[in-house]
């Protein structure tokens with residue numbers, strides 16, 4: 037059951053995922069154990085290609101484990117995770133629809149009447165700071181505005197679990213900080229469970245209650261879990277300057293660096309071979 041708030045608890049039990057490869061198969065992650073209490077914000081970090089997205093896709097129900105299982109509030113996940121909403125680096129805005137219609141689209145698919153969905157969408161467009169841009173089309177928006185539209189698109193469905201894969205990875209640094217702050221503003225008090233994948237340790241620590249470190253692949257697994265006891269609510273523009281932040285950063289980076297180097301050595305040896 038959810039521990040605090042309405043978001044579901046998520047557990048991965050000895051999850052192994054292998055992909056077909058030229059040489060037979062490639063085991064991306066092996067026996068991953070991970071528990072995320074309901075309502076918590078957990079960030080997953082690790083070197084490039086270690087399997088962060090693979091883990092997220094397993095929780096989304098997009099990728100079935102070759103072994104092990106995923107539990108959502110104690111029940112084994114089978115097929116798509118219908119309690120989850122997604123936010124990826126690439127947004128999924130429909131170019132021929134306006135901001136308002138893009139935000140309302142998920143509700144349309146759910147069969148919610150036009151009047152109600154447009155009313156809700158108008159509210160969400162305002163909440164993400166896009167009031168006045170309801171009738172704009174995606175190509176008329178900046179990267180940050182597109183991201184705001186995507187955030188509204190995800191949150192309007194009120195998913196209890198949010199799965200985010202480098203959602204702000206393509207944004208410039210300033211826009212990214214603003215969006216991270218706004219994400220925390222939306223999440224605080226919502227009770228939603230969040231799994232957030234990022235390359236960026238700064239971002240992981242700033243946002244999360246806990247950072248989980250995956251080892252270098254192949255057969256990546258969880259090699260570290262680090263609680264982030266920074267007070268909330270957090271203002272990310274200030275928090276990165278706090279000495280406690282630097283301390284947490286140092287302790288995680290000491291381990292992450294080893295995994296990054298292991299990936300680097302592996303790639304160099306592969307190139308030489």
Ligand SMILES: Nc1ncnc2c1ncn2[C@@H]1O[C@H](COP(=O)(O)OP(=O)(O)OP(=O)(O)O)[C@@H](O)[C@H]1O
Pocket residue numbers: 055056062064082083084085086087088089090091235253
């Ligand atoms: N569909 C697929 N078929 C074959 N191999 C795949 C597939 N998807 C991922 N892989 C491999 O599995 C490993 C893990 O990939 P994944 O995308 O989960 O890693 P990641 O940590 O999210 O990567 P990045 O940091 O680059 O975003 C990589 O070596 C990748 O090449």
